[in-house]
Amino acid sequence: MVARVTRILLAIQLLAAAGIYLLLTRYAGLHGKLPAALLAVAIVLLVRMTITANNFGLSWIYRSETPFDHRLGRLAALRLFLIEYCASMVSSSWTMGFCTFRDRPGEADTAPVLLVHGYGCNSGYWHFMSRALSRAGIGHYGIDLEPMLASIDQFVPALHARIEEICRQTGREQIVIVAHSMGGLVARAYLRDHGARRVLRVVTLGTPHRGTGLARFGAGENVREMLWTGDAENGRCSAWLDSLARDEDAALRPLFISIFSHQDNIVSPQLSSHLPGARNIEFNGIGHVALGLHPRVQQVVIDAIGSAA
Known part of the structure; x- marks a missing residue:
């Protein structure tokens, strides 16, 4: 469905x-x-370009305080904007519409990787991450979460079935999940329902673990579940996110690596991506869509997969 909408x-x-x-x-x-x-x-x-600029403007309203060593000068901010604009153009106008994702068994002795996309996307989002994983010899697989506007909980059965299928195909007992944006919340909901028997590690990129103020401008039940209301200091997340945090097993948090940017233009407050109990890796100068396309982030993901044991 997303590919069809992208082409239209x-x-x-x-x-x-x-x-x-x-x-x-x-x-x-x-x-x-x-x-x-x-x-x-x-x-x-x-x-x-105006749409991308509008996203940055909206994210400024709900922004969290940027640590001093992650603040950007004017030229770095301009570079951030242009890279995010290009990443958005390439993803929404090309890879999600025309780059059909194919399973790619790997050569390296690492756990198979399942790539889980975010809101409004499909597995084509991972086109450039897939190329990086292929160069590293890492086997990886994709999934398309549909219907696009459904509740996050409704995606869990499809994720569960896909994980079981990959384990059967590869003969491996466990996989690594790499998830972008909303996909990280789907992974957390999966672990809440099914535990970590099949999961060796979860790497999230720009996931709104405590919600985002920009969700109020989207459509769908999943958007309402990702909503952050109020400012960064005194706001609150949705009832669904509160319920997820309350019901999941806190002992599984060390399985998570949360990668995020202090200049994320979709997840705002940006510190919403900081997941307590997980290993949190901070970047600056990278936008939301660009996270999965950026070489530095890709290398951190590859290292995280290689070190999972």
């Missing part, structure tokens, strides 16, 4: 560019075809 949105953008081109050439007096085409595409790209 891309088609709409291409039609918008074509319409702008016609307006420029027929009514705006711009006679050169190439300049008109370039300007039409630039306008569409500018609209997409």
